[in-house]
Amino acid sequence: MLEHLAGDVNADANLVRRGKHVKTSFLIAIDNADHIVRIEHGRIVSVTPGPFITPNYAFALRASRDAWEKLWSATPIPGYTDIFALVKKKLLRIEGDLHPFMSNLLYFKGVIAAVGHPRKEAA
Amino acid sequence: MSPRFEPAIGRYLHLDLLGKPHRLYVEEAGAGIPLICLHTAGSDGRQYRGLLNDARITRNYRVIVFDMPWHGKSSPPVGWENEEYRLTSRDYVRMILEVSAALELDKPVVMGCSIGGRIVLHLAHEHPEKFRAIIGLESSPKVDPYYDVSWLHRPDVHGGEVSAGIVSGLVAPTAPDDGRWETLWHYMQSGPGVFKGDLHFYMIDGDISGKLDEIDARRCPLYLLTGEYDYSCTTEGTLEVARRTGAQATIMKDLGHFPMSENPEKFIGYLLPVLEEIRSDKQASAA
Numbered sequence: 333m334l335e336h337l338a339g340d341v342n343a344d345a346n347l348v349r350r351g352k353h354v355k356t357s358f359l360i361a362i363d364n365a366d367h368i369v370r371i372e373h374g375r376i377v378s379v380t381p382g383p384f385i386t387p388n389y390a391f392a393l394r395a396s397r398d399a400w401e402k403l404w405s406a407t408p409i410p411g412y413t414d415i416f417a418l419v420k421k422k423l424l425r426i427e428g429d430l431h432p433f434m435s436n437l438l439y440f441k442g443v444i445a446a447v448g449h450p451r452k453e454a455a
Numbered sequence: 456m457s458p459r460f461e462p463a464i465g466r467y468l469h470l471d472l473l474g475k476p477h478r479l480y481v482e483e484a485g486a487g488i489p490l491i492c493l494h495t496a497g498s499d500g501r502q503y504r505g506l507l508n509d510a511r512i513t514r515n516y517r518v519i520v521f522d523m524p525w526h527g528k529s530s531p532p533v534g535w536e537n538e539e540y541r542l543t544s545r546d547y548v549r550m551i552l553e554v555s556a557a558l559e560l561d562k563p564v565v566m567g568c569s570i571g572g573r574i575v576l577h578l579a580h581e582h583p584e585k586f587r588a589i590i591g592l593e594s595s596p597k598v599d600p601y602y603d604v605s606w607l608h609r610p611d612v613h614g615g616e617v618s619a620g621i622v623s624g625l626v627a628p629t630a631p632d633d634g635r636w637e638t639l640w641h642y643m644q645s646g647p648g649v650f651k652g653d654l655h656f657y658m659i660d661g662d663i664s665g666k667l668d669e670i671d672a673r674r675c676p677l678y679l680l681t682g683e684y685d686y687s688c689t690t691e692g693t694l695e696v697a698r699r700t701g702a703q704a705t706i707m708k709d710l711g712h713f714p715m716s717e718n719p720e721k722f723i724g725y726l727l728p729v730l731e732e733i734r735s736d737k738q739a740s741a742a
Contacts, residue, residue: 401531407629408684410684411692413624413686414624419602420686434620435613438618438623441620
């Protein structure tokens with residue numbers, strides 16, 4: 333699900349600009365499949381699939397595949413259109429050091445949304 | 456583009472509010488039945504500019520929008536630096552009644568969104584006789600906290616940016632970009648701690664679920680309009696209010712938590728029949 337994430341984010345100049353102060357690694361868990369996303373200056377440097385023995389990341393977003401698929405649905409589903417909508421339904425858990433996430437919230441929402449809205453040429 | 460002024464006028468109203476002198480920014484347009492519009496938490500009256508500029512509304516309604524104290528162009532009271540802003544149900548109800556009295560309004564219609572959509576339920580419960588009709592946008596009886604609101608006011612996180620980030624997903628995904636980003640801009644301009652202070656009412660103090668059955672829409676017509684994509688004030692919450700109060704509820708397609716600013720044209724399409732029904736009732740009762 334995350335194959336095109338780096339290319340799509342890095343091709344979005346506005347999103348990269350919004351995240352120009354972001355330098356961190358975070359984890360996306362889809363069911364039990366972990367992925368570590370490393371970001372420098374708003375650009376995604378790597379998306380590394382697990383499993384990991386000693387994963388090193390600031391914060392994690394964990395949800396079931398079903399919940400992620402609803403969030404990333406091409407047709408928006410009421411009640412499933414935002415990370416915090418899933419949090420409110422207790423379908424997504426945000427854990428760890430939340431400071432990089434909350435202090436760049438619009439940026440990270442843009443990164444997550446990019447999974448569901450791939451570039452036209454990538455679609 | 457030819458330069459032009461909008462028909463709305465903005466003025467500063469000096470009045471005593473909650474026992475203190477205040478300088479309140481008030482915009483209005485139109486003539487007829489007074490329609491007080493209440494903005495959402497952490498935002499201001501600019502959210503209603505679509506209504507203030509719509510002749511279909513202003514030909515029959517005097518649309519009045521004020522920035523709550525601490526919001527928009529209304530200053531906090533003198534001495535604000537010595538207190539933490541926290542909105543309560545009691546103060547919010549008093550504020551609306553005192554502004555209405557200061558403007559000498561005769562049984563206005565009151566319409567509020569989100570925290571405004573909640574406080575109008577309190578008005579329907581406590582003061583139905585003071586209003587011609589009540590319109591709740593994104594009304595729900597309560598919203599339990601679903602994130603740590605302390606992130607909204609701390610020195611190492613930009614309060615405006617995080618507030619906009621929190622609410623960004625509440626805008627319908629189908630909203631036009633200009634409406635979406637204008638709505639978020641209002642949040643980015645909110646004063647430090649103001650959104651958090653409003654959420655004290657929204658998530659803690661303003662819970663009205665235990666009193667819903669005591670609201671009777673026959674005492675004052677109550678209309679509820681909620682966007683289908685609002686996951687904060689959910690459609691289920693709105694329908695519960697309608698079921699327990701006798702209110703008329705409409706779920707609005709392609710709209711989210713900020714219908715009047717994220718997509719004014721779409722929202723006004725839902726609002727006009729409500730305003731027309733309220734006006735017809737007035738004409739019927741006057742006949």
